Every structure is written in C-alpha cells, then in structure tokens.
Amino acid sequence: MYSSGLFLLIFITCQMPGSQSQECVSRQEVQSTLRHVHKLLSAHETSFLQSVRSLRKKLDLLHNNTIKHGSNINAGKNSTPICLPPNPPANGRMLGQVFKVGHEVHFLCNPGFQLSGPETRECLDSLRWSGEEPTCQRIDAGAHNNPTTSIPTSTSPSSPPSVSVRPSRCIEFQDSMHCTCEQGYSISRQDRSLCTDIDECELFRMTQAGRLCLHMCMNTAGSYYCQCPTGYSISKDNRGCQDIDECETAAHNCTKDQVCVNTFGGHRCMVVECPRFRNASYIKTSPLQCERNPCVQGNKACLKAPLSISFHFMSVVSNMSTPRVLFRVSAARVLGDALRFGLLGSRGAGHFTLQRSSRQSGELLLVEPVQGPATLEAEVEMSELERRTLLGRYVTKVTLFVSPYSF
Missing domain, CATH: 2.60.40.60 (Cadherins)
Structure with a gap:
C-alpha cells in the first residue's frame, strides 16, 4: 500500500508543468527506491510486532501474579487458620515457614549455646503454639566439671549438635519451587522448607528382608551405625560382629590353676x-x-x-x-x-x-x-x-x- 502511493507521487511529480530543468527518473531507479522503502517498512513492522508481543507477555505476567496474589489472600482467609509466627530464640534460629494448625517449627542454637525448652512447637487449634518459648543459653566451659549440670558429652562449643531437622535447599525453576536435602534427609511432608532425618534402621526393616546390621542398628542424624554386643567387635564392613578371643589376647581374669x-x-x-x-x-x-x-x-x-x-x-x-x-x-x-x-x-x-x-x-x-x-x-x-x-x-x-x- 505504501509503495504504490509513493510510486504514484513520483509519477505525478515527473509530469508537473513548469519544471523545465527537472528530468524524469528512470524505471530502474524507481524500482530500486521502492525496494529500499519496502525493506525499511518491513524492518519497522517487525520491530513493532516484537515490542507488542513483549508488552503483551509482561501484561499477562502481571495479570497472573495479581490473580495468584488474590487467590493466596482468599485461600488464607478460607483455608486452615494460621498461628502468628513465633519468635526465634536469641543466639539461635527457627526452622519452618508453615504456621498452619497442626504444623511444627523447630529451634536450634548457635555453636556455644544450648537449647533450654522445647525443641519443637506445634500450632494448636487455639491458634497458639504448644509449649513454652525456648531460649539459648551459653555453655559454660567449666560446666562439664559440675555434676549438677546436664550437658550432653557429644556437644562441644566448637561443633553444633546433630539434629533431626535441617533447612532444605530450594530453587525456583519454571514457575515452580524445587527443594532438595542433604544425604540422609528427606523433604518434610508438612513443610517443604524443612528436611527431616531418614531413619535408615526402620526403613531397611520395613522395605527389605534381613537386617541392615548383624546385631543392632542405631539411627543418627543423617546416617546410622551398627553396634555389637559385649564381647564382640565391629567387622571391617561396619555391619557384622566378630568375637573377641579374650583367652588369646590375655583379656581375661583366669588364674594359673584355671x-x-x-x-x-x-x-x-x-x-x-x-x-x-x-x-x-x-x-x-x-x-x-x-x-x-x-x-x-x-x-x-x-x-x-x-x-x-x-x-x-x-x-x-x-x-x-x-x-x-x-x-x-x-x-x-x-x-x-x-x-x-x-x-x-x-x-x-x-x-x-x-x-x-x-x-x-x-x-x-x-x-x-x-x-x-x-x-x-x-x-x-x-x-x-x-x-x-x-x-x-x-x-x-x-x-x-x-x-x-x-x-
């Protein structure tokens, strides 16, 4: 449409009276000019269409986010009631981001501090948290020598105690959240932001014939270990038990007459x-x-x-x-x-x-x-x-x- 209009304009201009010094352009020059103009208009049209499509995507995204936000607000009003977020203890932190009725949050203390109070609190039907608010108390270096102080021997100021709940690692990909856990942990069914310890001893006993350990399986945070009864030592595979020959190793209390x-x-x-x-x-x-x-x-x-x-x-x-x-x-x-x-x-x-x-x-x-x-x-x-x-x-x-x- 644009090229035909321009050709007509050039043709008329060529035939105007009184233009004694003007010469008409040739047919090849007109066609070359039209091709150049056509390319220019096509490039402008393509750029315009791309801008329109980009603007349309941004409008759709804004519209969807508005709908999601509104649905979340409505869902929060119509679904399970939630408790007010509890305060994490000083010198510690709280694990868990779901505060609905029946859900739990977990508390940890920083290295050098010991948790006093419940490790887990649950959102009750009354929209209050169970138990008392925990605190983190500093571990006294001389507390181990005090018989009245109860501190686990496995806990030291330089290394935090092992726990059965840890935060998950989450990334957002293609409008969905993907969360992963360390080895020995699995995503919590109640809160995807939490990882709970896998009880390998119970899992093996439920899903496979036989035993994970020859004698006794002891679950730990993120792993497990095998234990043998008195008089046995753990074998090289860390699963079996080998008898200790007390007579050969002279680890007995027999007299010369026995x-x-x-x-x-x-x-x-x-x-x-x-x-x-x-x-x-x-x-x-x-x-x-x-x-x-x-x-x-x-x-x-x-x-x-x-x-x-x-x-x-x-x-x-x-x-x-x-x-x-x-x-x-x-x-x-x-x-x-x-x-x-x-x-x-x-x-x-x-x-x-x-x-x-x-x-x-x-x-x-x-x-x-x-x-x-x-x-x-x-x-x-x-x-x-x-x-x-x-x-x-x-x-x-x-x-x-x-x-x-x-x-």
Whole structure:
C-alpha cells in the first residue's frame, strides 16, 4: 500500500508543468527506491510486532501474579487458620515457614549455646503454639566439671549438635519451587522448607528382608551405625560382629590353676580336677587330661575305672543347624580286637548322639538346635575289648557353651 502511493507521487511529480530543468527518473531507479522503502517498512513492522508481543507477555505476567496474589489472600482467609509466627530464640534460629494448625517449627542454637525448652512447637487449634518459648543459653566451659549440670558429652562449643531437622535447599525453576536435602534427609511432608532425618534402621526393616546390621542398628542424624554386643567387635564392613578371643589376647581374669575357654561373646575360667573312683586314683598329666595310677593286683574295682579321663570344651552359636558333628574320638592304636563307643549317663539326652565313623573312631553329634545361652555336657566312652573281655576304658567329658546370639 505504501509503495504504490509513493510510486504514484513520483509519477505525478515527473509530469508537473513548469519544471523545465527537472528530468524524469528512470524505471530502474524507481524500482530500486521502492525496494529500499519496502525493506525499511518491513524492518519497522517487525520491530513493532516484537515490542507488542513483549508488552503483551509482561501484561499477562502481571495479570497472573495479581490473580495468584488474590487467590493466596482468599485461600488464607478460607483455608486452615494460621498461628502468628513465633519468635526465634536469641543466639539461635527457627526452622519452618508453615504456621498452619497442626504444623511444627523447630529451634536450634548457635555453636556455644544450648537449647533450654522445647525443641519443637506445634500450632494448636487455639491458634497458639504448644509449649513454652525456648531460649539459648551459653555453655559454660567449666560446666562439664559440675555434676549438677546436664550437658550432653557429644556437644562441644566448637561443633553444633546433630539434629533431626535441617533447612532444605530450594530453587525456583519454571514457575515452580524445587527443594532438595542433604544425604540422609528427606523433604518434610508438612513443610517443604524443612528436611527431616531418614531413619535408615526402620526403613531397611520395613522395605527389605534381613537386617541392615548383624546385631543392632542405631539411627543418627543423617546416617546410622551398627553396634555389637559385649564381647564382640565391629567387622571391617561396619555391619557384622566378630568375637573377641579374650583367652588369646590375655583379656581375661583366669588364674594359673584355671583353664581359659573362649566363648562367643565372652570366656569361661574352668577348673579341671581329676575325678574320684572307688579304689582308684588319678594324676593330672596335662591341663586337660587325667590318667589312672596302676591298680593293686587283684583289685577288680580299680581295673574297671577308666584308664584316662580327658576334658574337652567347645563353643557354638545359638540355634546352630543340625545334625552337626562336634567331636571325634579316636584310638591311636588298638591292642584288642574290638572298640566300642557310647554315651555315659543321661547328660545331654535328647541333644547328642554317638555314631561310628570308622573302625577306630566315633563321632559326637548335636541332633537338636539349642537356643542360647545354655551349657550342655556329655560323656563319651571308648572301650577296648579282647575276646569280649574289657582291656580298658577311656572317657572324654565334653562341655558345650551355647552363645545367646546366632553369630
């Protein structure tokens, strides 16, 4: 439209009378001028349209913000009532930005100060905060020496105490708020500005089979650690438990006359004494063995007494799978033509059995699982015969210590 008007104006000007010195421009010059004018007008039109679009976006944004602000005001009037924001303690701070009924805020003190009063306050239906207003009191350097002062030993002026609630890190992206937490924390369901500690011990127990720790899981702020019972040390993976051998490390209280026996989670100090038989006497030939003195000729009661009595102590875990071979009795050499194995008395009845493993050996088996802690005893007898005549008896007294744990 603009180019045609301009062409008409130039054409008319060319034909005006009285312009003796003016010459008409050529057709090519007119077309070149029109193209230049067209480009100029197009550039102006594009710039104008961009300005209009930018202005329209700003107007829309202002309109939306006005609507949001109005809806927030209406929502505040019509939704859950809110409490007045509580005052953070001096030398401390408050965590939480939601003050609706049923929501909580948390209080922390700066390093060198200790919180006095509730750590958490809740907005009640009465639109008042629960509990008293907390304060932060300076920690006295000499307070640890005062027995009447109650200060956690893990708290020091140089490092703030671990807490289960921390502020989240939030950024605004594409008209929405995105909040993240440190490792070991998750966004609070009540207030996205807060991060609450993840109880790994409870989470693992609820979502996966087995246990996070072999014995006991202790939750901490942002993490956890495993604990072992007395008599055990934590393994290299920080999850398992290893028995401490008090006998090997000399961490026992046994006397020289006692035998130190390591058990799972502890130890026993055992006194080994030679038994007494009628018309027979014994002498201790080693810490765990007694041998019979020679019998008087013709003393049949002495000849029936065991030639030797050995003592054997064993430690096992609770509820160990069965059947399980515990102990093997063997003859170094056989003088007679037969060996016979058996259990003496009623000790260990229902828990043990004896089976022949070869011509010269027998095995003591645990046939029933045992729930610890428990102590079981059994006496294994090996008899040597010659044409069914007893040549000698050998007795092994086995004592089994069952741990209260399954590890």
